[in-house]
Amino acid sequence: MADTTCRWGFLSTAGIARKNWKAIRLSGNGTVSAVASRSQNAADRFIDECMQEVPMSSGRPAAVEGYEALLQRDDVDAVYIPLPTSMRLEWVLKAAAAGKHVLCEKPIAGTLSDAQQMVDACRSHGVQFMDGVMFSHSRRLDAMKPDLAKFCGNLRRITTQFTFNGGEEFNRENIRTDSRLEPHGCLGDLGWYTIRMILWAMDFQLPESVTARTLRQLQGSASPAGVPGEFSAELFFAGGVTASFYNSFVTEHSQLVTLSGDAGYISLDDFVLPSYSSERVWTGHQNYLEIDNCRWNMQARPTRRSVNEYPGGEPNAQEVNMVRTFGDIVGSGQLDPFWPEIAIKNQTVLNACRESADNDGARVTL
Numbered sequence: 236m237a238d239t240t241c242r243w244g245f246l247s248t249a250g251i252a253r254k255n256w257k258a259i260r261l262s263g264n265g266t267v268s269a270v271a272s273r274s275q276n277a278a279d280r281f282i283d284e285c286m287q288e289v290p291m292s293s294g295r296p297a298a299v300e301g302y303e304a305l306l307q308r309d310d311v312d313a314v315y316i317p318l319p320t321s322m323r324l325e326w327v328l329k330a331a332a333a334g335k336h337v338l339c340e341k342p343i344a345g346t347l348s349d350a351q352q353m354v355d356a357c358r359s360h361g362v363q364f365m366d367g368v369m370f371s372h373s374r375r376l377d378a379m380k381p382d383l384a385k386f387c388g389n390l391r392r393i394t395t396q397f398t399f400n401g402g403e404e405f406n407r408e409n410i411r412t413d414s415r416l417e418p419h420g421c422l423g424d425l426g427w428y429t430i431r432m433i434l435w436a437m438d439f440q441l442p443e444s445v446t447a448r449t450l451r452q453l454q455g456s457a458s459p460a461g462v463p464g465e466f467s468a469e470l471f472f473a474g475g476v477t478a479s480f481y482n483s484f485v486t487e488h489s490q491l492v493t494l495s496g497d498a499g500y501i502s503l504d505d506f507v508l509p510s511y512s513s514e515r516v517w518t519g520h521q522n523y524l525e526i527d528n529c530r531w532n533m534q535a536r537p538t539r540r541s542v543n544e545y546p547g548g549e550p551n552a553q554e555v556n557m558v559r560t561f562g563d564i565v566g567s568g569q570l571d572p573f574w575p576e577i578a579i580k581n582q583t584v585l586n587a588c589r590e591s592a593d594n595d596g597a598r599v600t601l
């Protein structure tokens with residue numbers, strides 16, 4: 236660690252790494268020192284294009300051929316790993332062994348045992364592990380938490396949905412439809428977020444059991460097998476709270492959450508990739524039915540709530556908060572066990588849902 240600046244290395248030139256490049260530039264406590272790619276040219280091109288739009292104040296990062304070479308560098312404190320899911324176990328273990336802190340994209344692994352190995356390796360090498368869920372770092376969540384009791388009363392039901400319609404080329408070519416790279420398809424890519432939202436609302440209590448179905452499979456042109464392209468699940472918690480989620484690569488953009496209780500409900504419709512405005516909004520609903528003889532009127536009583544926060548690309552945006560928080564942990568030398576813990580819980584629920592779906596919707600106990 237140089238001074239208190241967290242020096243980042245990127246393992247690959249993934250599309251999402253461009254967003255986090257800018258986030259690191261805006262974080263105030265980090266810089267990108269090196270970017271590795273399978274190809275030297277791709278690393279150079281990525282750096283040139285990012286520098287042109289968002290120059291790193293510390294100068295041009297090193298373009299490195301091969302991921303291993305980046306891990307050997309002394310000017311890297313933390314690595315960002317947006318490699319396809321199936322490659323992460325290998326590279327998280329290598330990064331931890333090289334003493335690098337790890338920000339790992341989601342879903343963190345194919346199996347729970349791989350995820351556990353990753354987290355254990357980071358702990359035993361004294362480095363931080365965190366998954367790349369940006370919305371977990373939005374100030375909206377902390378502001379919304381007290382509203383659960385206020386608008387919902389006792390929570391009974393959570394529904395979440397995260398979808399987009401990828402289109403034909405996506406279905407054929409994207410890593411997300413290749414079982415060798417992203418074995419859980421939309422469950423891994425989108426379900427990770429819907430599960431995170433449910434766990435957040437439940438204070439990270441795990442469900443007792445789940446049932447799930449793959450509603451549609453997609454198979455990329457080079458993929459040896461299909462992956463979930465449309466998926467739904469039902470989660471059963473102790474005390475009777477239930478939750479459901481739906482993910483799809485064939486249903487146009489939606490990011491819906493309802494948190495319902497015995498007093499009303501909260502809704503939001505941009506929980507992962509916030510809509511472009513300077514406010515993060517949610518709505519409390521306490522509707523009532525007015526009955527007077529032959530007149531039956533449902534009265535809507537919405538309360539709009541918000542915090543000031545940009546959706547992305549500004550210093551107070553959630554992805555900037557994420558890398559800033561990570562940089563603060565690295566700078567403090569105090570690892571935060573919360574982040575690996577919730578990543579393991581996410582993976583536990585994800586794999587239970589997949590197991591149920593692969594067994595015709597059989598109930599899986601956790």
Ligand SMILES: NC(=O)C1=CN([C@@H]2O[C@H](COP(=O)(O)OP(=O)(O)OC[C@H]3O[C@@H](n4cnc5c(N)ncnc54)[C@H](OP(=O)(O)O)[C@@H]3O)[C@@H](O)[C@H]2O)C=CC1
Nearest residue numbers: 247248249250251272273317318319320340341367410424
């Ligand atoms: N947290 C978030 O908001 C987001 C998270 N993600 C997650 O990040 C991951 C990457 O997504 P995305 O950026 O769309 O992916 P891309 O397809 O853009 O990038 C994947 C990168 O992995 C490297 N790679 C290494 N081996 C292979 C291989 N065999 N096939 C393909 N790529 C390979 C390549 O980098 P190179 O050639 O340089 O070595 C490639 O650029 C996904 O798992 C996704 O779930 C994605 C978007 C948003």
Ligand SMILES: O=C1CO[C@H](CO)[C@@H](O)[C@@H]1O
Nearest residue numbers: 341398399424425507508
């Ligand atoms: O994590 C992600 C954020 O949302 C995208 C969809 O709009 C996903 O595909 C991506 O992997």
